[in-house]
Amino acid sequence: MKIIGEKINGTRKAVAAAIANRDAEFIQNLAKKQVDGGAHWLDVNAGTHPDREVDDMLWLIGLIQDVTDVPLCLDSANPKALAAALSAVKKTPMINSISGEPDRLSNVLPIVAQHGCDVIALAMDDKGIPADVEGRMAVVRKLFDLTRSANVPDEKVYVDALVMTIATNTEAGKATLDTIRAIRSEYPKAHISLGLSNVSFGLPVRSLVNRTFLTLAVAAGMDTAIIDPNDRELKAALFATDLLLGMDKHCLNYTRAFRKGLLEAPKPLT
Amino acid sequence: MNALVEAITDMREEDAVRTANEMLDRGTSPIEVLESCREAMGIIGQRFEAGDCFVPELILAGEILRQISDVVKPNVTQASDVKKIGRVVIGTVQGDIHDIGKDIVTFMLDVNGFEVKDLGVDVPMAKFVEAVKDFKPQVVGLSGFLTLAYDPMKNTIKAMRDAGFTGKVMIGGGQIDEQIRQYAGADGYGKDAMAAVALAKGWIGA
Numbered sequence: 281m282k283i284i285g286e287k288i289n290g291t292r293k294a295v296a297a298a299i300a301n302r303d304a305e306f307i308q309n310l311a312k313k314q315v316d317g318g319a320h321w322l323d324v325n326a327g328t329h330p331d332r333e334v335d336d337m338l339w340l341i342g343l344i345q346d347v348t349d350v351p352l353c354l355d356s357a358n359p360k361a362l363a364a365a366l367s368a369v370k371k372t373p374m375i376n377s378i379s380g381e382p383d384r385l386s387n388v389l390p391i392v393a394q395h396g397c398d399v400i401a402l403a404m405d406d407k408g409i410p411a412d413v414e415g416r417m418a419v420v421r422k423l424f425d426l427t428r429s430a431n432v433p434d435e436k437v438y439v440d441a442l443v444m445t446i447a448t449n450t451e452a453g454k455a456t457l458d459t460i461r462a463i464r465s466e467y468p469k470a471h472i473s474l475g476l477s478n479v480s481f482g483l484p485v486r487s488l489v490n491r492t493f494l495t496l497a498v499a500a501g502m503d504t505a506i507i508d509p510n511d512r513e514l515k516a517a518l519f520a521t522d523l524l525l526g527m528d529k530h531c532l533n534y535t536r537a538f539r540k541g542l543l544e545a546p547k548p549l550t
Numbered sequence: 551m552n553a554l555v556e557a558i559t560d561m562r563e564e565d566a567v568r569t570a571n572e573m574l575d576r577g578t579s580p581i582e583v584l585e586s587c588r589e590a591m592g593i594i595g596q597r598f599e600a601g602d603c604f605v606p607e608l609i610l611a612g613e614i615l616r617q618i619s620d621v622v623k624p625n626v627t628q629a630s631d632v633k634k635i636g637r638v639v640i641g642t643v644q645g646d647i648h649d650i651g652k653d654i655v656t657f658m659l660d661v662n663g664f665e666v667k668d669l670g671v672d673v674p675m676a677k678f679v680e681a682v683k684d685f686k687p688q689v690v691g692l693s694g695f696l697t698l699a700y701d702p703m704k705n706t707i708k709a710m711r712d713a714g715f716t717g718k719v720m721i722g723g724g725q726i727d728e729q730i731r732q733y734a735g736a737d738g739y740g741k742d743a744m745a746a747v748a749l750a751k752g753w754i755g756a
Contacts, residue, residue: 296725448609448650448653481650483604483605
């Protein structure tokens with residue numbers, strides 16, 4: 281299981297404030313913490329008005345690269361911001377994202393192909409997010425036709441199967457799990473990613489819903505999670521899931537995680 | 551609390567519809583049945599505000615209300631429905647498909663006595679302009695979660711003003727704040743459905 285650390289996202293209040301106030305320490309701590317938590321990539325989203333996005337992205341990238349070598353996942357729909365970011369990154373980044381939307385494809389896919397980036401591909405297009413597996417797979421197939429024509433190998437594509445909010449549609453979980461299984465079977469070399477938190481919007485105890493969905497998604501074939509790497513319960517669920525799916529030789533990751541105190545809440549000092 | 555209000559607030563869908571039918575059979579006026587529904591919706595709205603019930607329950611409440619309305623409406627002989635205190639047009643602006651917050655706002659405005667016309671998501675400016683001309687609302691609500699929504703909000707407000715709309719506009723969603731309100735030219739903004747209701751009520755003088 282690979283982890284994309286999701287926290288440096290300007291749509292989150294605290295991060296938006298840090299960007300506005302140029303609070304470098306906040307951002308760098310957030311980067312370090314996520315890397316310590318095991319992030320393989322750090323998602324970077326300036327989340328600001330398109331006029332300010334280039335400056336904010338460059339500021340964020342500079343700060344993050346000062347404290348870690350982990351590759352970045354550039355999260356922007358703005359081709360100007362992506363182009364600027366690409367000139368600033370030290371390692372080939374992942375691009376978040378392309379989708380079936382014509383603008384996204386024409387603006388972003390050439391950048392991906394040219395720089396040899398990994399790319400997250402959303403299973404949606406300009407008509408929105410298809411409600412069922414057939415709709416999503418129709419978009420996914422079109423996307424792979426295009427990435428393959430652009431000579432982007434399947435291994436560099438991380439298909440985001442997308443999950444809608446279960447509170448407004450009780451079939452939302454199944455639709456995503458079916459999509460994951462379909463992608464796994466049709467495009468075995470591709471990766472499958474998922475941003476979880478949508479699923480629990482509007483329900484109580486969101487963390488329970490999120491980590492249970494993570495477990496189900498991994499069992500269905502997801503291999504890249506866009507999560508908070510410092511969410512102990514979520515990470516513990518990942519260790520147990522990998523273990524149970526035969527992906528942890530001699531159960532070593534699990535027992536090591538236990539000894540590092542990663543599996544349980546810290547015992548209160550008495 | 552009468553049996554109908556109780557059934558609805560307990561989320562007992564079949565009981566609620568059956569009770570409404572029984573009330574009508576016994577000669578209860580359709581208006582009274584709808585009033586009980588309104589009372590129940592108000593209670594549910596309060597519970598949602600307090601964090602005691604959640605989005606799926608709002609949706610179920612809406613479905614129960616729809617089923618009861620379908621039964622009641624044919625029996626309503628006069629045009630006098632439960633009196634509405636104002637009209638609101640609401641929608642998510644072009645380029646954005648986020649809708650759950652908007653749907654909650656719609657629900658709460660409706661529960662609080664407004665007649666709401668919900669244009670859906672990814673709504674072009676022209677559709678908003680047409681809606682304000684036809685529906686003549688006192689208030690328009692623009693919803694948008696992505697930062698890409700700010701310019702469509704600004705342009706939609708301008709288009710409505712150019713077309714002669716003199717009512718109030720509120721915006722909401724994601725990171726909307728005072729700066730964005732000014733940028734877009736809206737009259738107000740809110741963090742949640744309660745704020746939307748307060749703004750709308752204030753503007754119509756309720």
